[in-house]
Amino acid sequence: MELIIPLDGQGKTPMYEQIYRYMKKEIRQGNLKAKSRLPSTRALAEHLKVSRSTTQLAYEQLLSEGYIESVPCKGYFVSAIDELVEVQENFPGTFVALEEKKVKGDAVDFSPRGIDLDSFPFNTWRKISKNILVDDNKALFLNGDPQGEYALRESIRNYLHSARGVRCSADQIIVGAGNEYLLMLLSLVLGPGKVIAMENPTYRQAYRVFVSQGYQVIPVDMDKSGMDIRMLEGRERKGLSQAGEAQIAYVMPSHQHPTGIVMPVKRRQELLAWAGRKEGRYLIEDDYDSEFRYKGKPIPALQGMDREGKVIYIGTFSQSIAPAIRIGFLVLPPALMAEYKRKAGFFSSTVSRIDQNILYKFLTEGHYERHLNRMRSVYRAKHDCLMSGLKPFEATFSVTGEYAGLHVLLAHKKGLREEELVDRAQASGVCVYGLSRYFIHPEHNPYRSTVVLGYANLAEGEIKEGLSRLKRAWEIQD
Amino acid sequence: MELIIPLDGQGKTPMYEQIYRYMKKEIRQGNLKAKSRLPSTRALAEHLKVSRSTTQLAYEQLLSEGYIESVPCKGYFVSAIDELVEVQENFPGTFVALEEKKVKGDAVDFSPRGIDLDSFPFNTWRKISKNILVDDNKALFLNGDPQGEYALRESIRNYLHSARGVRCSADQIIVGAGNEYLLMLLSLVLGPGKVIAMENPTYRQAYRVFVSQGYQVIPVDMDKSGMDIRMLEGRERKGLSQAGEAQIAYVMPSHQHPTGIVMPVKRRQELLAWAGRKEGRYLIEDDYDSEFRYKGKPIPALQGMDREGKVIYIGTFSQSIAPAIRIGFLVLPPALMAEYKRKAGFFSSTVSRIDQNILYKFLTEGHYERHLNRMRSVYRAKHDCLMSGLKPFEATFSVTGEYAGLHVLLAHKKGLREEELVDRAQASGVCVYGLSRYFIHPEHNPYRSTVVLGYANLAEGEIKEGLSRLKRAWEIQD
DNA sequence: GGGTATTTGTCCGTATGTATG
DNA sequence: TCATACATACGGACAAATACC
Numbered sequence A, B: 001m002e003l004i005i006p007l008d009g010q011g012k013t014p015m016y017e018q019i020y021r022y023m024k025k026e027i028r029q030g031n032l033k034a035k036s037r038l039p040s041t042r043a044l045a046e047h048l049k050v051s052r053s054t055t056q057l058a059y060e061q062l063l064s065e066g067y068i069e070s071v072p073c074k075g076y077f078v079s080a081i082d083e084l085v086e087v088q089e090n091f092p093g094t095f096v097a098l099e100e101k102k103v104k105g106d107a108v109d110f111s112p113r114g115i116d117l118d119s120f121p122f123n124t125w126r127k128i129s130k131n132i133l134v135d136d137n138k139a140l141f142l143n144g145d146p147q148g149e150y151a152l153r154e155s156i157r158n159y160l161h162s163a164r165g166v167r168c169s170a171d172q173i174i175v176g177a178g179n180e181y182l183l184m185l186l187s188l189v190l191g192p193g194k195v196i197a198m199e200n201p202t203y204r205q206a207y208r209v210f211v212s213q214g215y216q217v218i219p220v221d222m223d224k225s226g227m228d229i230r231m232l233e234g235r236e237r238k239g240l241s242q243a244g245e246a247q248i249a250y251v252m253p254s255h256q257h258p259t260g261i262v263m264p265v266k267r268r269q270e271l272l273a274w275a276g277r278k279e280g281r282y283l284i285e286d287d288y289d290s291e292f293r294y295k296g297k298p299i300p301a302l303q304g305m306d307r308e309g310k311v312i313y314i315g316t317f318s319q320s321i322a323p324a325i326r327i328g329f330l331v332l333p334p335a336l337m338a339e340y341k342r343k344a345g346f347f348s349s350t351v352s353r354i355d356q357n358i359l360y361k362f363l364t365e366g367h368y369e370r371h372l373n374r375m376r377s378v379y380r381a382k383h384d385c386l387m388s389g390l391k392p393f394e395a396t397f398s399v400t401g402e403y404a405g406l407h408v409l410l411a412h413k414k415g416l417r418e419e420e421l422v423d424r425a426q427a428s429g430v431c432v433y434g435l436s437r438y439f440i441h442p443e444h445n446p447y448r449s450t451v452v453l454g455y456a457n458l459a460e461g462e463i464k465e466g467l468s469r470l471k472r473a474w475e476i477q478d
Numbered sequence C: 001g002g003g004t005a006t007t008t009g010t011c012c013g014t015a016t017g018t019a020t021g
Numbered sequence D: 001t002c003a004t005a006c007a008t009a010c011g012g013a014c015a016a017a018t019a020c021c
Helices: A015-029 A041-048 A052-064 A092-098 A122-132 A150-164 A178-190 A204-212 A265-277 A334-344 A353-364 A367-395 A418-427 A460-474 B015-028 B041-048 B052-064 B122-132 B150-164 B178-190 B204-212 B265-277 B334-343 B353-364 B367-389 B391-395 B418-427 B460-474
Strands: A068-071 A075-078 A173-176 A195-199 A216-220 A248-251 A282-286 A311-316 A328-331 A397-400 A407-412 A450-454 B068-071 B075-078 B173-176 B195-199 B216-220 B248-251 B282-286 B311-316 B328-331 B397-400 B407-412 B450-454
Touching (some): A041 A052, A052 A075, A122 A367, A150 A328, A150 A353, A178 A204, A353 A367, A353 B353, A367 A397, A367 A407, A367 A460, A418 A460, B150 B173, B173 B178, B178 B204, B178 B282, B178 B311, B178 B328, B178 B334, B265 B282, B353 B367, B367 B391, B391 B460
Parallel strands (some): A195 A248, B195 B216
Antiparallel strands (some): B397 B407
């Protein structure tokens, strides 16, 4: 047999790999039949004028991938490969497909969904992940706890306790892949056919999950303290089409999305009292965005005030770290934990154990705290920049929601319609977002002239530029 | 010689120094006698899962201090050290905490759920993950595509096409966190209140998901070709309590779990015909374990035979890579894609974008193919070891399911009850598992004397030991 | 037909280049 | 710049299989 392998002694690909690839191709294409013998490492080495270990390396690679078999003292032989899987190798070329294309042009996008991407702790994350992925960490590759790694839940518990005043044990925590999944799981635990009250406007993804689970959703208007509690009791709801009385209320007491309203203690107590009045009533506390406050003390979670096991707490690391980190968690009251174990306890966790362990280290080694502090100051700077830049707007707009979170609301005092505001901003190269999109039934939005401005993903320069464009668009005087 | 050197991959002291210190101590204390040979740099490197130059560095240090001597082509040998001068004595005393020992006891566990943990490609995974987590990859931290990264779906499509004969576009693929989540999502897409036929015995996690979604499940008995199709039509089902006629059938044609039955083409066509006969009928093809076959050609997926868009394909990387990698995927027929977009299209993906990109590179750079081939040969070796060790059992048991997958079934010919088999094995220090656990109603298991033996997570020595214990336990003659 | 030279896989120590922090 | 770790490449020693005289 005459093998002529083109070897490039200079190029980037190592010589043994060139031999390996050549052989693999020949075997694949059937030029080298099964059972036929390959030249010995020595013979081939001499033929190609390379060292024996070079040919040896190539053969070892083929061996480890099952293309050939070795018989000591006899030679290497081609395996029967018709059973070998062939994965399409579409090398480099397609890598570009991953890039996000920025289509916005040079528009300033006050998207309320963004977060500051420059501040993701790449190095820390990379380092931790490297340390997690070491060979002696085999246990990581077994099936994990359905509720999530116990150690991670412990550290989440500690964080929730000290930072948010949540009272729970690690056993009550369920780690899962993102808010929506967790709400789905929660629906399973609560059981089908529930009637659920939601603040209006609210976090629409949650609304859609509940609808997808067949829940009946009752939109509840908000006053300045948050959800109008009288409507929960059904007394004042005659105008609305819904029949059932709500059994569950979904609220964001710390910082309502999108209004930014903080629910005062009085209203919280009323809510808890409502939940306590009937068997089977529950409150779902979505502690969205609670990490970022700019004035006053952080408000402890509603869950911490609960003495009767009526509050389901849901939180996430998507906002505070990055949306790509699909890790959130539920804290269930004891009664529901039993339900969970019965109905959904067999569900494997949806979060990779590797990721759970990375997050665990991120939390316990103090990176999370440092990260939050850094982010808080980053966001505060942006927030202050935005607020001072909004001064001239205050004659025309009333600005709300400025104490926390990553966006503010501008309500036009003269009632200019939100579509008009959005369109004129768009025409001047700025994206702002109407409040309607947060209403359960956008057409029933009673506030027709409010827009939302998020600033998390904008640099200070961009914020200033955006505001100056808005001034032109909306004819604001300095 | 068995050297167990406690290595701390992330501590401050370099790994080569840890090896060096350990060796030095052993030599000093006389545990390693003069003239005795040390493991070769290669062998030790492999044993400790480090690079050879790491062990090399350690040996060079020992060499330069005279603790050992090197003989080319033979090895390193311990010097006679009574003549050695002690240079320095800096024993900090605080050796790194020993790894926690395996607490399993010495029972041999033929768990059918295990996979080979030693073969996870740690280095590749770590390297890819490192390359993904670079600062200029900011786009990774935005919200991703709800169906999963497009590029990843493309590469899954390519793999499914060439390896499994699945015909689809990347747009039909939905990536999600594990089988159970995907089945939940699928239930959402199919809508509530369906009646679903499942092979009996089957994959119980799937059964539990469907039940949790309020589906009515009809267990369908199996003949030697798989699901008994007459029962689907409702004609032969009088004995059973179910009322409704199945609209959906959940099957594992390539390698039924746990029976290992491969569905022949004829039965597949009948199934497809059944699905085609009425509007709204669908087949769910769970392509569990299809990667590992030991005899004959791999069987293409049922989905590839479907011309009417009746097959929903579900697959996962949990078996083939590691259960901790919580990534699986659905392939929906076009009609259901529309439903998906309408009902669940707003659900964010449950898999971290980072992980998706790691997997993407793992697929496109050919690592997956290499990994599968390597695993196949690892598993084949274990399989052959088990099968040859089972020869003496064949007088007492009939062995089935040996052509594929990671476990076999042993049916006692004289009808010894499975509890008895399991208990007696247990008493002899072996875990085997009764077939009952796979039945939808375990108490209705008609095969009362069959046990399941998985071998994926056992070394060949353990398999042999386990079998020899089983011989004693079950009184098998050689 | 039995000893011997050769071939072969396998193991070994060694040397150098390269990436990373 | 330097320590650390990994990748690549080289060639010698050996035992088992095999071909040859």
